[in-house]
Amino acid sequence: MGEERLNASGFEFYEGIRIAIPGALVIALYVAVSGTFGLGAPSPDPVVAIVLAVAAGLFLYFVDASGRSQLYAAAQPHRVLERWNEEPPHGLRMQNAYFVVLDTVMPAGIRNRALYFGSIFRIGFEVIYLTAVPALTVLAISLVAQPADASRTTDTTALWWLVPCECLAMLVGLREGYLMARRGRDGACATWREVLSRMPEQYGGLGGAAVLIAVLASLAYVVLRQEPLLLVIAVASLGLLWSIRYLVGYRKAGTSQRRNIDVVTGTVMLSSALIVATVLAALELPASSVMSTAAAVSWCGAGIVAQLLLGTRGHEKKLWAAFHTQRAWLELNRELVARSCALTPKPAAADGAATTEQAAAPATS
Numbered sequence: 001m002g003e004e005r006l007n008a009s010g011f012e013f014y015e016g017i018r019i020a021i022p023g024a025l026v027i028a029l030y031v032a033v034s035g036t037f038g039l040g041a042p043s044p045d046p047v048v049a050i051v052l053a054v055a056a057g058l059f060l061y062f063v064d065a066s067g068r069s070q071l072y073a074a075a076q077p078h079r080v081l082e083r084w085n086e087e088p089p090h091g092l093r094m095q096n097a098y099f100v101v102l103d104t105v106m107p108a109g110i111r112n113r114a115l116y117f118g119s120i121f122r123i124g125f126e127v128i129y130l131t132a133v134p135a136l137t138v139l140a141i142s143l144v145a146q147p148a149d150a151s152r153t154t155d156t157t158a159l160w161w162l163v164p165c166e167c168l169a170m171l172v173g174l175r176e177g178y179l180m181a182r183r184g185r186d187g188a189c190a191t192w193r194e195v196l197s198r199m200p201e202q203y204g205g206l207g208g209a210a211v212l213i214a215v216l217a218s219l220a221y222v223v224l225r226q227e228p229l230l231l232v233i234a235v236a237s238l239g240l241l242w243s244i245r246y247l248v249g250y251r252k253a254g255t256s257q258r259r260n261i262d263v264v265t266g267t268v269m270l271s272s273a274l275i276v277a278t279v280l281a282a283l284e285l286p287a288s289s290v291m292s293t294a295a296a297v298s299w300c301g302a303g304i305v306a307q308l309l310l311g312t313r314g315h316e317k318k319l320w321a322a323f324h325t326q327r328a329w330l331e332l333n334r335e336l337v338a339r340s341c342a343l344t345p346k347p348a349a350a351d352g353a354a355t356t357e358q359a360a361a362p363a364t365s
Contacts, residue, residue: 014115014116014118014119015061015119017119017123018057018061018119018122018123019054019057019058019060019061020053020054020057021057021123021127022056022057022060022123022126022127022130023052023053023054023055023056023057023058023060024053024057025126025127025130025131026052026053026056026057026060026130027044027049027052027053027056029130029134030052031043032134032298032299033134033138035295036138036290036291036292036295036299037141037145037290037291038152038290060126064122065125065126065129065247066121066122066125066126067122068247069125069246069247069248069249069260070247070248070249070258070259070260071125071246071249071260071316072121072122072125072319074249074259074260075319075320075323076095076098076323077098077114077323077326077327077330078094078095078097078098079327080327080330080331081094081097081098081330081337081343082094084334084338084343085345085346086338086343086344086345086346087343087344087345087346088341088342088343089341089342089344097341097343100340100341101330101337101340101341104340105333105336105337105340106326106329107329110325110326110329111326113322113325114322114323114325114326116322117318117319117321117322118319118322120315120318120319121315121316121318121319123315124309124314124315124316125315127306127309128246128306128309128310129243129306131302131303131305131306131309132239132242132270132274132302132303132306132307132310133239133243134299134302135274135277135299135300135302135303135306136235136236136239136273136274136277136303137239138291138299139235139277139278139280139281139296139299139300139303140231140232140235140236140239140277141232142281142285142289142290142291142296143228143231143232143235143280143281143284143285144228144229144231144232145290152288152289152290152291152292152295153287153288153292153293154285154286154287154288154289154291154292154293154296155293156281156282156283156285158293158296158297159278159281159282159285159296159297159300160282162278162297162300162301162304163275163278163279163282165300165304166271166274166275166278166300166303166304166307167271167275169271169304169307169308169311170267170268170271170275170307170311172267172307172308172311172312173263173264173266173267173268173271173307173310173311173312174264174267174268174311175311176263176264176267176311176312176313177195177262177263177264177267178191178192178195178264180262180263181194181195195262195264196264198262198265199262199264199265199268201250201252201253202245202250202261202262202265203241203245203265203269204250204251206241206244206245207241207245207269210237210238210240210241211237211238211241213233213234213237214233214234214235214237214238214276215234217230217231217233217234217237218230218231218234221234228284231280231284234276234280235273235276235277235280238269238272238273238276239273239277241269241273242266242269242270242272242273245261245265245266245269246261246266246269246270246310249261263310263311263313263316266310267307267310267311270306270307270310271307274300274303274304274306274307277303278300278303281296
């Protein structure tokens with residue numbers, strides 16, 4: 001870590017954990033889904049499992065959904081350079097200039113710390129999706145996959161006990177959002193007003209439509225009673241809303257700028273989907289179903305893990321801390337940075353346009 005440059009072994013470590021951990025989780029999900037529904041899918045032997053885990057990890061690595069997320073984009077240190085009212089050589093962007101600085105003059109300790117925590121962020125982001133989405137999917141499918149010969153005992157009382165656990169996990173995210181919003185404000189009421197006032201905009205038209213679909217589908221099921229597919233639609237609409245918003249954020253009103261959603265909004269979206277799925281499963285699963293009590297509890301537990309990871313923001317905090325250090329270093333070494341990547345002052349005529357373009361800073365986490 002103290003070397004002057006990032007060597008091959010360090011790079012392999014950072015990228016290796018990004019591939020290994022999500023890949024292993026994918027194989028674990030394969031085994032869990034097969035066991036839950038009794039699909040009889042063959043369990044891979046250790047060698048095949050390792051190969052499949054690497055293949056799944058590589059696929060997620062190349063897709064790089066976490067690196068394309070709005071949350072990751074908002075944290076990027078090159079935003080500091082964009083506020084300097086300078087421009088890089090013709091044909092380059094400030095992001096290119098930032099990578100030049102990263103590889104040449106930035107101290108190895110600061111650079112490596114950001115690379116390591118960038119990998120941790122990506123793992124945390126992917127683990128949230130790889131626990132929340134399968135949990136919602138399995139619970140939703142269990143509502144419609146009920147063959148007549150299903151013989152697994154399902155004690156729905158256990159599911160009812162998990163509902164308050166999911167509510168408590170939601171409170172973790174709400175508390176984190178409150179603590180973030182409280183900085184610089186006096187009084188709990190003013191803080192909560194600030195937090196809650198941002199939620200309607202972050203839900204947006206997509207959120208309103210998703211909630212409306214969930215409500216109408218649930219009401220239609222109460223009337224028809226023989227269409228469990230309506231319950232799946234209710235869960236899917238809420239789950240898709242969270243999946244999309246947490247990944248791509250929302251568009252700020254009156255601008256073309258996208259922002260990442262607050263932790264409170266993300267927690268409420270995910271928790272709503274999980275609580276609805278659990279309540280519906282507790283209400284509708286028969287005493288003998290395709291899913292055993294242990295499986296139902298395990299999948300709800302996976303959803304609670306996703307809630308806690310999202311609500312505590314451990315992966316976000318590490319990423320922002322590392323990138324804030326880089327931002328501070330860039331500001332303190334502005335002249336060195338400008339020389340190393342040949343930045344030049346923008347022409348005076350372009351100052352007004354540049355100021356307008358840069359006025360809307362990216363959302364902070």
